[in-house]
Amino acid sequence: MSLPKGLAEDVSRNLVMVAQLIDEDPEKAYDYSRVALRLASRVAAVREAAGFAAYATQKYSEALAEFRAARRMSGGVELWPVMADCERGLNRPERALAMAGEPEVQKLDKAGQVEMRLVAAGARRDLGQLDAAIVTLQSPELASSAVHPWTARLRYAYADALLAAGREREAREWFAKALEADKDGSTDASDRLAEMDGIEFVDAFDEDEREAEERGEALDADADADLDEDEDEDDDLDGSDDSVGDKS
Structure with a gap:
């Protein structure tokens, strides 16, 4: 129009x-x-x-x-996967799975078919079907060593499903593969790997801020101590003056 x-x-x-x-x-x-x-x-x-x-x-x-x-x-038909994901968002995973089996999926390009696979696996997880979700993600696209725009997300979803199923060794392997393919930071695979390895990252800016606060608190404490000493000296001087006055 x-x-x-x-x-x-x-x-x-x-x-x-x-x-x-x-x-x-x-x-x-x-x-x-x-x-x-x-x-x-x-x-x-x-x-x-x-x-x-x-x-x-x-x-x-x-x-x-x-x-x-x-x-x-x-x-x-390119909107078919996101429409199915909306069904998941509306707590209707069964409808999302039904859409994954419709003829429209065969008309999608490769990226669209991978997206539909991700949605279907998510719907399986919504239903508590972890093993089925893992099987849904197993595909030639997952096994391929070639890297496409959707590769990192597919590997990440597979790793996350494996971890949820208690298969930690395999999950770590696939998080590493996801990180390898994640050129634009579309996943938090690096954080998940660090978490699995027990590594805790410290934000350098936060650390600097904490050190500055500690230095500031130390300076404040020193200033308070100096002030107390000055007040004590003033009190001593006042006491001395009073004594001199009494003697006269």
């Missing part, structure tokens, strides 16, 4: 703000998405952006409605 130039520019500005803020300030991104939605609710890209903004703020029912609308308008 085409929009008049002025309206299109207004919508575009709001969508740009959604994209810029969705990670650092999702609530504000959501506000911008609502403005864009009021301006152009019949544009698929607007409905999709509104869906992701609602998803980022955990408004899963609203997000699902927007994704469905965007899908009806565009006819694509």
